[in-house]
């Protein structure tokens with residue numbers, strides 16, 4: 001059903017887990033399907049040194065998150081803010097039905113929330129509906 005690169009990211013996601021010393025984090029929750037995603041960043045001098053994501057979701061949402069984490073290390077916070085949905089669609093490189101677009105963009109919304117300043121303070125229980 002999905003292309004090989006999607007399935008391999010889904011089965012073996014990159015940067016999956018959590019960061020002990022994250023400086024930025026955000027959590028998104030899709031109330032329609034119950035999927036949730038957390039992104040954690042370690043940012044030093046405005047540049048991403050490391051990233052992790054965690055959560056549960058469909059193949060598209062997890063594969064998109066995994067692919068996105070592969071391109072964020074080394075980027076500045078400003079560069080993260082400029083990532084667009086087209087960047088995610090290019091990474092996925094498959095046609096998406098309207099119902100699947102929210103799955104693909106869950107990771108970008110979460111990354112943007114983290115980049116726009118949801119700094120880690122030890123409280124990761126906040127929910128943000130998509």
Ligand code: FES
Nearest residue numbers: 033035058061103
């Ligand atoms: Fe929930 Fe894809 S079905 S994010």
